Amino acid sequence: MSRSPPQMPVSSSDSGTGQLDVAPRPPQSGKVGVLLLNLGGPEKLEDVQPFLYNLFADPDIIRLPSAVRFLQPVLASVIASLRAPKSAEGYEAIGGGSPLRKITDDQAVAIRKALRKKGILDAEVYVAMRYWHPYTEEALKQVVEDGVGKLVILPLYPQFSISTSGSSLRLIEALFKGDPAFESLQHTVIPSWYQRPGYVRAMADLIQEELDQFPDPEEARIFFSAHGVPKSYVIEAGDPYKEEMEECVALIMGELARRGRGNPHTLAYQSRVGPVEWLKPYTDDSIRELGKGGCKSLLAVPISFVSEHIETLEEIDMEYRELAEESGVRHWRRVPALNTDATFIDDLADAVIEALPYVSNFGGRSSATIGSGGAGATTDASVPIGDLEALLGAYDRERRALPAPVGPWEWGFTKSAETWNGRLAMVAIIVILLLEVTTGQSVLYSAIYHMTALD
Ligand SMILES: C=CC1=C(C)c2cc3[nH]c(cc4nc(cc5[nH]c(cc1n2)c(C)c5CCC(=O)O)C(CCC(=O)O)=C4C)c(C)c3C=C
Numbered sequence: 001m002s003r004s005p006p007q008m009p010v011s012s013s014d015s016g017t018g019q020l021d022v023a024p025r026p027p028q029s030g031k032v033g034v035l036l037l038n039l040g041g042p043e044k045l046e047d048v049q050p051f052l053y054n055l056f057a058d059p060d061i062i063r064l065p066s067a068v069r070f071l072q073p074v075l076a077s078v079i080a081s082l083r084a085p086k087s088a089e090g091y092e093a094i095g096g097g098s099p100l101r102k103i104t105d106d107q108a109v110a111i112r113k114a115l116r117k118k119g120i121l122d123a124e125v126y127v128a129m130r131y132w133h134p135y136t137e138e139a140l141k142q143v144v145e146d147g148v149g150k151l152v153i154l155p156l157y158p159q160f161s162i163s164t165s166g167s168s169l170r171l172i173e174a175l176f177k178g179d180p181a182f183e184s185l186q187h188t189v190i191p192s193w194y195q196r197p198g199y200v201r202a203m204a205d206l207i208q209e210e211l212d213q214f215p216d217p218e219e220a221r222i223f224f225s226a227h228g229v230p231k232s233y234v235i236e237a238g239d240p241y242k243e244e245m246e247e248c249v250a251l252i253m254g255e256l257a258r259r260g261r262g263n264p265h266t267l268a269y270q271s272r273v274g275p276v277e278w279l280k281p282y283t284d285d286s287i288r289e290l291g292k293g294g295c296k297s298l299l300a301v302p303i304s305f306v307s308e309h310i311e312t313l314e315e316i317d318m319e320y321r322e323l324a325e326e327s328g329v330r331h332w333r334r335v336p337a338l339n340t341d342a343t344f345i346d347d348l349a350d351a352v353i354e355a356l357p358y359v360s361n362f363g364g365r366s367s368a369t370i371g372s373g374g375a376g377a378t379t380d381a382s383v384p385i386g387d388l389e390a391l392l393g394a395y396d397r398e399r400r401a402l403p404a405p406v407g408p409w410e411w412g413f414t415k416s417a418e419t420w421n422g423r424l425a426m427v428a429i430i431v432i433l434l435l436e437v438t439t440g441q442s443v444l445y446s447a448i449y450h451m452t453a454l455d
């Protein structure tokens, strides 16, 4: 196993407010910037471990009680080094790295072109990754350098989750806070956009095209596979992810029904990490059950992400396909990710244009009213729009600590265990782990290795 030293986190959402070291051009009030938020991915195999470190060092990915948050870098380092070999195998299987940077860059170019076509001539689109290059800090620095006057923040996740869009927004909030470079930068956020008709249409188009390739297009089951999150995010922290996902699937199925497609469908959740409970049903269990139940034709639809990535190219195309075939499915297909699909890009450009009237200064109220029941503002736009503070407040108001998504430490991080005894025991476990990781294999080490490699 390679044990290269993990990279220090570029930042974490509570890492303070490192100011951007740039001399901002005075904002040209007409210049529009679009900041695309994404997660980023390792571009080569050596990047895998430091990428994983950045991911697990994020307090929105492993949520620790504040009293033990200082342990996060140590935990991240241990988990990253244990998971790296398994993760690297996956990246090796898809050509040695993640295609995410290239696809996101292509999406940025396509959105800029679409904006120009729609009359927004002075617009630039920036890519801001959370865990790998180009980092969010670098993108924002460029935004300021370019003198952008109005910034539309657009996460490339159709549905909101604390662990994805929420994490990126929290980082941006920390960078904005107290930094004079941002005082005159007006912004607005489009927190989720799964409900936009253009997105729904683009997904229905792709599904329809694939359905027609089956020998029995009417019988094929549409199998939506969403990326999972730990169940506690939804139950304890109020993550709207599950609700938005279910609504999204209902909208796509409604569109297909209007087109005369009455296929059966399933929604399941993939890619769980560690042994704590994630959203159910799990994709692998569902595939087994469907196969056992006599399902012969299955169309997999990745639904939580709009680019091809390791989990479409490796997990779905290789692992789940094999599982489906072993379970008795005869015909298997997978809907491609939207990537730069024309209907989809055009709709995102419309979303940006609809958002422009709602920009405001950081810390101020946007001109739209933020509804009390959710994060969305009531506007004419078909996406909820709001400023960062209001959005994060509405989605994750209490910012409650959650059990870590990795099992061996879970018992020590639950609310009932927030006692000194528990904390000391946790510290002891981490010390043992560190000793084992640095000195070699042991029972505890290999037990945890298997748990962190669980997918
Ligand atoms: C909407 C999409 C995603 C959610 C929700 C999400 C939550 C989440 N992820 C992890 C842990 C890992 N994610 C990893 C890769 C990865 N995750 C997403 C999307 C969501 N994650 C994507 C698109 C990718 C792939 C990026 C690429 O390189 O192509 C990884 C690394 C890969 C691996 O080892 O499996 C980990 C680890 C957690 C813990 C979590 C919720 C708390």
Ligand SMILES: [Fe+2]
Residues within 6 Å of the ligand: 227
């Ligand atoms: Fe993930």
Ligand SMILES: [Fe+2]
Residues within 6 Å of the ligand: 271, 311, 315, 455
């Ligand atoms: Fe995975």
